Amino acid sequence: MNSQDIEPPGAEPAVESRNTPEGPARVPRRRWWTLPAVSAAQLLVVLDGTIVNIALPSAQSALGMSDASRQWAITAYALAFGGLLLIGGRVSGALGHRRTFVIGLVGFAASSALGGAAVNPGMLFGARALQGVFAAALAPAGLSLLTMTFTEPRERGRAFGVFAAVGAAGSALGLVAGGLLTEYTSWRWCLYINVPIALCAVLGTALVPADRPSRGDGRLDVTGALLSAAGFGAVVYAFNEAEPLGWGSPKVLALLVGGILLLAAFAAVEARAQRPLLPMRVLAHRARAGALVSAGLMFVAMFGFYLFMSYYTQTVLGYSPVQAGLTLLVNALAALLGSTLIAGRLHGRVPPAALILSGLVAAAAGMLILTRLTAQSTDVLPLYLVPALVLTGLGLGCVMPSTAGLATADVHPYDIGAASAAYNASQQLGAALGTALLNTIATGTAASHLASVRNATPTEASVHGYTTALMAGFGILLAAVCLTASLLRIRAARPS
Numbered sequence: 485m486n487s488q489d490i491e492p493p494g495a496e497p498a499v500e501s502r503n504t505p506e507g508p509a510r511v512p513r514r515r516w517w518t519l520p521a522v523s524a525a526q527l528l529v530v531l532d533g534t535i536v537n538i539a540l541p542s543a544q545s546a547l548g549m550s551d552a553s554r555q556w557a558i559t560a561y562a563l564a565f566g567g568l569l570l571i572g573g574r575v576s577g578a579l580g581h582r583r584t585f586v587i588g589l590v591g592f593a594a595s596s597a598l599g600g601a602a603v604n605p606g607m608l609f610g611a612r613a614l615q616g617v618f619a620a621a622l623a624p625a626g627l628s629l630l631t632m633t634f635t636e637p638r639e640r641g642r643a644f645g646v647f648a649a650v651g652a653a654g655s656a657l658g659l660v661a662g663g664l665l666t667e668y669t670s671w672r673w674c675l676y677i678n679v680p681i682a683l684c685a686v687l688g689t690a691l692v693p694a695d696r697p698s699r700g701d702g703r704l705d706v707t708g709a710l711l712s713a714a715g716f717g718a719v720v721y722a723f724n725e726a727e728p729l730g731w732g733s734p735k736v737l738a739l740l741v742g743g744i745l746l747l748a749a750f751a752a753v754e755a756r757a758q759r760p761l762l763p764m765r766v767l768a769h770r771a772r773a774g775a776l777v778s779a780g781l782m783f784v785a786m787f788g789f790y791l792f793m794s795y796y797t798q799t800v801l802g803y804s805p806v807q808a809g810l811t812l813l814v815n816a817l818a819a820l821l822g823s824t825l826i827a828g829r830l831h832g833r834v835p836p837a838a839l840i841l842s843g844l845v846a847a848a849a850g851m852l853i854l855t856r857l858t859a860q861s862t863d864v865l866p867l868y869l870v871p872a873l874v875l876t877g878l879g880l881g882c883v884m885p886s887t888a889g890l891a892t893a894d895v896h897p898y899d900i901g902a903a904s905a906a907y908n909a910s911q912q913l914g915a916a917l918g919t920a921l922l923n924t925i926a927t928g929t930a931a932s933h934l935a936s937v938r939n940a941t942p943t944e945a946s947v948h949g950y951t952t953a954l955m956a957g958f959g960i961l962l963a964a965v966c967l968t969a970s971l972l973r974i975r976a977a978r979p980s
Contacts, residue, residue: 530654564616573905641831788922822881847879
């Protein structure tokens with residue numbers, strides 16, 4: 485046997501790229517079907533975090549919701565999704581990631597159809613909670629499939645670039661789609677639209693290579709599951725309640741303190757559990773912990789940014805919901821370019837920390853531009869909004885694929901579901917905190933400005949509140965840069 489005929493360990497057989505379509509050459513091509521299937525699922529999960537926001541006023545009028553209860557159309561999804569993510573990650577490993585992925589897609593489609601057909605508020609809230617339950621299984625299963633399918637650095641870079649681009653652009657696309665569907669069809673189509681997307685992804689999974697369930701005794705860490713669900717649920721609910729009630733509200737403070745105590749108890753239980761829901765070794769990895777922190781803080785700042793863009797363009801500039809959503813397409817396109825043309829191509833060639841830090845700095849620069857806005861600013865779109873949208877989009881596109889890669893790199897196969905769930909949980913908590921925190925800063929600062937500045941107009945007060953909140957977002961991103969700087973000592977991070 486010639487030495488050239490011997491394959492290196494872990495390499496794909498050389499004949500696969502040379503054989504005819506009837507032979508083994510179909511195998512590497514077939515696994516690329518994983519990418520569109522997982523990306524479609526990621527779009528569903530992220531899209532539903534924002535698409536219903538635009539449709540909520542119409543849904544409230546149609547179903548007779550009260551002002552006090554309407555928030556549950558948003559909160560029910562966020563609570564179920566954030567509270568059950570770690571459980572979903574472990575279930576995904578136990579059942580098999582592809583099987584869990586299909587179950588999540590089918591359940592998400594069914595609950596979306598149920599919500600679209602809602603005849604009363606309770607039916608809608610229940611359907612939204614079910615969406616969150618299946619999303620909690622779908623998100624970690626999808627990221628785990630992607631991690632296990634693409635291991636070669638260049639292919640992995642391209643795959644994670646596309647996956648992250650869909651996730652980064654999904655929130656902006658949700659606002660666009662929500663405005664278009666509500667204005668030209670019905671608010672119900674903001675939920676019905678999930679059904680064909682999910683079914684297409686289900687069809688695509690027929691070509692996704694199968695994986696084996698993780699070896700284990702099949703037992704679930706019940707104590708850890710209850711503590712994690714209650715702890716994450718309490719914290720997410722506190723963030724949601726902080727927006728209407730304020731951070732000093734006894735209810736918000738009780739939820740925050742209770743949630744933190746529950747999560748502390750969860751960490752103590754996991755450190756001693758024989759088969760923990762979230763092994764502490766997953767978080768103890770320095771690069772992985774940095775990736776989780778970076779992604780979480782990026783979402784804190786960016787979801788506050790999206791909130792600002794939605795309110796500012798509609799209340800100050802007078803844009804319609806559709807026009808405001810279309811403006812955010814600039815951000816979505818920039819995120820797509822940053823994920824695929826920059827982060828995707830540089831994956832494996834430069835340290836992940838370099839991409840993460842560059843992305844955080846670019847996003848911070850974009851927010852800094854908007855802090856210069858005043859109520860009297862002219863040529864706002866070309867001089868302020870477009871540069872800010874481009875920079876934040878490019879930053880998001882560089883950060884997300886790099887953090888996703890680090891969060892799941894060098895993980896034992898049994899722990900991939902848990903690592904994927906932890907990564908999704910960091911984003912979910914960041915989004916909930918960012919929306920509540922920056923909105924509170926904006927509204928509080930605007931009220932103080934209106935009361936303290938003589939002859940101040942409501943528009944001036946609103947713009948002052950927005951710019952103050954974005955300055956806080958700028959500071960959050962700078963803090964993320966400082967926390968992530970320790971990653972610079974890592975020369976490269978390739979999956980095992």
